[in-house]
Amino acid sequence: MNTIALYPGTFDPITNGHYDIIERAKKMFDHVVVAVAVSVDKKPMFTLEERIQMAEAATAHLEGVSVVGFDNLTIELANEHNAKVLIRGLRAVSDFEYELQLGYLNNSLDDTIETVYLMPKLKHAFVSSSIVRNLLKFNGKTEHLLPPEVQKIIGSMNSCTLQ
Structure with a gap:
C-alpha cells in the first residue's frame, strides 16, 4: 500500500526545521506532499509562488516528495x-x-485521516520562519537556518522586496 502524507504549512520561508521534518517523514511514508498554504491572514513576506519555488528547490533531490500550493x-x-x-x-x-x-x-472533519506530530532535531528546535523573516528584514545571517537552495533564492532577490 502506498501511504501518502501531507505536510501543510505557510513555509514563509521553508527552514532547516521544516526540511528536517520532511526528510524524516519521507522515511516513514511512501510519498510526502509539502502543501504551501496561501495564508493571506498571516501576510507572508514571500509570495505563494516564491514559497513554492523555495520548497521545490529545497526538496528537489528527495525522491517521493512533491510540492503544491x-x-x-x-x-x-x-x-x-x-x-x-x-x-x-x-x-x-x-x-x-x-x-x-x-x-x-x-x-x-474526516476521521479516516490521522495526524502525526514530529519534532525537529534539537539543533533546529528554535528555528521558525518568523525568526528568519525578522533576520532578513535587518540583513541578518540566515545561512545556518535555511537549506542552501533556499538561501540562494533569497540571496538573489532584491533586498527591497524583503522589507
Missing part, C-alpha cells in the same frame, strides 16, 4: 491527494495546544 481546507487537499496522514511539526510545548486543537478539528 493550496487555498482550501487541509482535509480537502488531503483527500484530493489521497493522503491518509497529516504531518505537523512541534518545536516546543507552546506549539502543542494549538496543534492538538488543529488535529482534533481535522479529525472531526
Whole structure:
C-alpha cells in the first residue's frame, strides 16, 4: 500500500526545521506532499509562488516528495491527494495546544485521516520562519537556518522586496 502524507504549512520561508521534518517523514511514508498554504491572514513576506519555488528547490533531490500550493481546507487537499496522514511539526510545548486543537478539528472533519506530530532535531528546535523573516528584514545571517537552495533564492532577490 502506498501511504501518502501531507505536510501543510505557510513555509514563509521553508527552514532547516521544516526540511528536517520532511526528510524524516519521507522515511516513514511512501510519498510526502509539502502543501504551501496561501495564508493571506498571516501576510507572508514571500509570495505563494516564491514559497513554492523555495520548497521545490529545497526538496528537489528527495525522491517521493512533491510540492503544491493550496487555498482550501487541509482535509480537502488531503483527500484530493489521497493522503491518509497529516504531518505537523512541534518545536516546543507552546506549539502543542494549538496543534492538538488543529488535529482534533481535522479529525472531526474526516476521521479516516490521522495526524502525526514530529519534532525537529534539537539543533533546529528554535528555528521558525518568523525568526528568519525578522533576520532578513535587518540583513541578518540566515545561512545556518535555511537549506542552501533556499538561501540562494533569497540571496538573489532584491533586498527591497524583503522589507
